[in-house]
Amino acid sequence: MEVFSSLADGILLALMPINLMLILIGVTVGLFIGAMPGLGSVNGVAILLPITFLVPPSSAIIFLAAIYYGAMYGGAISSVTLGIPGASTAVATTFDGRPLALQGRASLALVTAALASFVGGTVATVLFTLFAPLLATMALSFGPPEIFALMLLAFATFVGLGGDDIPKTIFSICFGLVLATVGFDTISGEPRLVLFDIQGFLRGIGFIVLAIGVYGIGEMIWTIEQTRGEVTTTNPKMTAKGMMADSKEATKKGWKGTLIGSFLGFFVGVLPAAGATPGSLMSYGVAKMLSRTPEEYGKGSPDGVAAPEAANNSASTGSMLPMLTLGIPGSPTTAILLGGMVIWGLTPGPRLFLDQSEFVWGLIGSFYISNLAAVLINLAFIPLFVWMLRMPFTILAPLIFVLSIVGGFAASRSMHDLWLIVIFGLGAFFMRKFDYPLAPAVLAIVLGPIAEPTLRQSLLLSSGDPMIFLNRPIAGPITVIAIFLILLPAFKLLRRKKRVAAN
Amino acid sequence: MKLTKRLFLGLAVGGTLATLPISALAQDWQPTRPIDFTIMAGPGGGADQIARFVQSVVEANDMTNRPLIPTNRGGGSGAEALLHLNDARDPDHTLMVTLNSFYTTPIRQEALGIDIETFTPITMMGVDPFVLWVHKDSGITDFDGFLAKVREMDGEYVMGGTGAGQEDSIVIAYMSGVYDLDIKYIPYDGGGAVAKDLAGQQIMATVNNPAEAKGFYEAGDFVPLLAFSDTRMDAYPDVPTIKELGHDFSYYNQRAIVGAPGMSDEAAAYYRDIFGQVYASDAWQDYLVSESLSPLPMDEAETRAYWATQVANHRQLLSEIDG
Numbered sequence: 001m002e003v004f005s006s007l008a009d010g011i012l013l014a015l016m017p018i019n020l021m022l023i024l025i026g027v028t029v030g031l032f033i034g035a036m037p038g039l040g041s042v043n044g045v046a047i048l049l050p051i052t053f054l055v056p057p058s059s060a061i062i063f064l065a066a067i068y069y070g071a072m073y074g075g076a077i078s079s080v081t082l083g084i085p086g087a088s089t090a091v092a093t094t095f096d097g098r099p100l101a102l103q104g105r106a107s108l109a110l111v112t113a114a115l116a117s118f119v120g121g122t123v124a125t126v127l128f129t130l131f132a133p134l135l136a137t138m139a140l141s142f143g144p145p146e147i148f149a150l151m152l153l154a155f156a157t158f159v160g161l162g163g164d165d166i167p168k169t170i171f172s173i174c175f176g177l178v179l180a181t182v183g184f185d186t187i188s189g190e191p192r193l194v195l196f197d198i199q200g201f202l203r204g205i206g207f208i209v210l211a212i213g214v215y216g217i218g219e220m221i222w223t224i225e226q227t228r229g230e231v232t233t234t235n236p237k238m239t240a241k242g243m244m245a246d247s248k249e250a251t252k253k254g255w256k257g258t259l260i261g262s263f264l265g266f267f268v269g270v271l272p273a274a275g276a277t278p279g280s281l282m283s284y285g286v287a288k289m290l291s292r293t294p295e296e297y298g299k300g301s302p303d304g305v306a307a308p309e310a311a312n313n314s315a316s317t318g319s320m321l322p323m324l325t326l327g328i329p330g331s332p333t334t335a336i337l338l339g340g341m342v343i344w345g346l347t348p349g350p351r352l353f354l355d356q357s358e359f360v361w362g363l364i365g366s367f368y369i370s371n372l373a374a375v376l377i378n379l380a381f382i383p384l385f386v387w388m389l390r391m392p393f394t395i396l397a398p399l400i401f402v403l404s405i406v407g408g409f410a411a412s413r414s415m416h417d418l419w420l421i422v423i424f425g426l427g428a429f430f431m432r433k434f435d436y437p438l439a440p441a442v443l444a445i446v447l448g449p450i451a452e453p454t455l456r457q458s459l460l461l462s463s464g465d466p467m468i469f470l471n472r473p474i475a476g477p478i479t480v481i482a483i484f485l486i487l488l489p490a491f492k493l494l495r496r497k498k499r500v501a502a503n
Numbered sequence: 504m505k506l507t508k509r510l511f512l513g514l515a516v517g518g519t520l521a522t523l524p525i526s527a528l529a530q531d532w533q534p535t536r537p538i539d540f541t542i543m544a545g546p547g548g549g550a551d552q553i554a555r556f557v558q559s560v561v562e563a564n565d566m567t568n569r570p571l572i573p574t575n576r577g578g579g580s581g582a583e584a585l586l587h588l589n590d591a592r593d594p595d596h597t598l599m600v601t602l603n604s605f606y607t608t609p610i611r612q613e614a615l616g617i618d619i620e621t622f623t624p625i626t627m628m629g630v631d632p633f634v635l636w637v638h639k640d641s642g643i644t645d646f647d648g649f650l651a652k653v654r655e656m657d658g659e660y661v662m663g664g665t666g667a668g669q670e671d672s673i674v675i676a677y678m679s680g681v682y683d684l685d686i687k688y689i690p691y692d693g694g695g696a697v698a699k700d701l702a703g704q705q706i707m708a709t710v711n712n713p714a715e716a717k718g719f720y721e722a723g724d725f726v727p728l729l730a731f732s733d734t735r736m737d738a739y740p741d742v743p744t745i746k747e748l749g750h751d752f753s754y755y756n757q758r759a760i761v762g763a764p765g766m767s768d769e770a771a772a773y774y775r776d777i778f779g780q781v782y783a784s785d786a787w788q789d790y791l792v793s794e795s796l797s798p799l800p801m802d803e804a805e806t807r808a809y810w811a812t813q814v815a816n817h818r819q820l821l822s823e824i825d826g
Binding site: 046049050053054139140141142143144183184186187188191199202203204272322326327328329332335336338339340342343345347348349350351352413453457460461463 | 545551552555556558559562563573574576578579580582583586612615661666667687688689690691692695696698699700702703704705714717718719721722724789793794
């Protein structure tokens with residue numbers, strides 16, 4: 001098998017002392033960058049790109065990929081401990097990670113996140129190794145109608161979940177979609193919803209701004225209001241034995257979410273334009289939908305931590321694939337990696353696997369090593385992060401506030417974004433107060449900017465005929481499933497009414 | 504405890520960056536703080552690649568005593584970046600890497616109140632030509648075949664591009680006008696996405712920069728039909744230009760570095776010297792060749808004259824499109 005001998009060469013290359021050292025440094029740096037709210041893998045890779053000109057290209061990409069990996073692991077840390085997503089890819093991790101931490105089970109959440117990330121990353125790397133060229137072809141067969149169908153499916157997983165208040169969920173999605181349209185419109189090139197003629201809105205509303213506002217400031221106000229300031233946080237204990245027990249529990253309760261996240265995340269990550277954030281949100285939705293105990297989601301289900309964490313690692317490996325084989329970035333981070341490759345004198349694209357096979361296999365080999373390094377380093381740091389939670393909330397709250405403001409400012413260096421963070425924080429508090437679910441709004445602002453242009457592109461392609469979503473071989477089935485899921489709660493309601501009437 | 508330590512670490516790194524050793528450039532003016540290096544486009548695009556390449560050359564040769572800090576301000580077709588420069592509080596430390604939205608956005612968005620002729624010319628790094636591409640499976644091998652196909656499909660021929668008023672749409676609008684073509688135009692949010700959908704045959708043709716299409720061309724998937732450069736391109740010697748076909752038209756994407764309005768002459772001279780060195784470096788010259796950029800060296804007065812003609816040209820082209 002040629003693949004395996006190439007892979008063996010690649011792993012050997014990744015294990016060379018300089019590369020191994022770069023992997024260890026990269027993963028650790030990435031872990032901390034990812035853990036900083038607001039700073040994600042994009043920032044880490046962009047900041048450290050110039051450093052890579054000192055080493056050969058294969059070492060350079062291994063280093064940057066290690067940062068990317070580390071950041072994916074790190075994102076979970078502040079999601080769990082502070083309730084602020086460390087990176088946009090870790091938003092879904094807050095849904096269950098934060099409740100677990102509040103129950104004093106932060107170590108379980110962090111261990112689950114680390115193990116799920118490892119499995120996700122490894123599954124993705126294996127798929128990558130075996131099927132790269134095939135998957136690249138698949139990615140190309142996804143045009144605007146297919147991507148839109150997929151986005152519809154993602155929304156459907158959130159609407160179609162029984163239990164929640166459906167009208168409020170739909171309102172929340174619509175609210176997120178409206179926010180997603182602010183700024184310049186790709187299709188017409190015209191500005192939209194530039195509120196009060198404030199020029200900052202021309203840029204649109206950044207996702208990270210919303211996430212920090214909603215989960216950083218909003219969560220903090222909520223906690224203060226709920227506890228009237230009397231809270232001291234839970235007192236988590238951290239022992240080696242406890243961690244072993246947590247690992248066991250994580251495996252037992254999180255395997256299903258991990259599996260769903262690993263495969264779905266990879267698949268979504270491979271599609272250019274999607275990336276790890278939609279991948280992790282979709283995996284969360286699907287895991288909840290397929291779960292036998294969906295009511296536990298949002299209240300501290302290990303599966304709810306495992307699914308998005310497995311997915312974001314899996315998707316980040318997946319998004320390397322279109323970058324390498326097609327020269328098309330699947331996520332903002334890979335866009336910068338792509339720029340780096342051009343600078344190193346490589347041409348990403350269909351010929352890269354043939355012309356630069358040592359480079360490509362060295363990178364793939366490094367995925368295996370980086371993953372292993374990341375999970376070990378991450379596990380080693382968990383006691384430290386858990387220990388942080390022992391701080392009383394009166395100290396933690398101002399820290400969260402400062403981190404939110406600094407993280408929000410670091411991403412764009414604009415005061416406009418800081419005001420938005422505060423406004424979103426207050427808005428999120430009131431939405432929660434009135435029992436509106438926040439997650440669908442967050443989902444909408446992530447997926448809206450993908451869904452809206454692809455919808456309009458598709459309709460342009462078909463001259464306005466919506467059948468384009470049904471009569472294409474890939475888009476058709478996805479659309480049908482999505483519509484079915486959206487209508488499912490209505491069916492259930494009807495049936496219940498009938499039963500009530502019959503009784 | 505961890506948090507404060509991390510914060511402290513961040514501050515320490517920032518501090519180190521700000522006190523990098525002063526290089527031995529004999530200059531009257533030296534930057535006194537990190538230089539804001541605004542990029543008029545999002546990460547991954549042509550302008551972004553160039554900005555990061557330039558930064559790497561500056562960094563590798565230790566040319567400045569303060570670092571360049573690249574920041575993507577691509578919002579609103581570059582409106583965000585233009586406003587940022589226009590309102591720069593410290594024009595001596597504010598630079599921008601441009602593309603043609605430098606010309607088109609102020610024309611299309613008059614409410615911004617941007618007059619690019621107030622900006623400070625620094626260095627023209629090169630211009631990026633445009634080429635008409637089709638997929639090899641379309642069976643089209645030359646421009647005549649393309650024209651025949653578009654006419655045969657009668658309004659159903661689909662091309663992708665980066666949106667109304669963007670560079671490629673100007674080229675497509677010109678081409679459609681002179682050959683009386685009826686083309687369905689689908690806007691995307693970047694040249695990379697356009698190239699990908701041509702590779703997947705979601706669309707039938709594109710007008711892309713060579714750098715965006717290069718990988719697919721080398722793999723044999725894309726066929727270049729027509730170049731919109733002044734002369735035939737070295738990378739595609741068999742591809743005719745639209746000028747050869749009797750139409751006096753050429754169109755390039757400007758890859759330039761400009762300074763904020765109100766930059767002092769001393770600071771401008773300093774940056775011209777630095778980026779002049781970058782321009783002359785082997786690394787940049789190799790980049791020009793590998794990415795099929797055309798060199799277009801100009802001094803300050805020439806650049807100002809060039810801007811004036813470009814603004815006039817774009818005003819004309821855009822008024823024809825918007826009709």
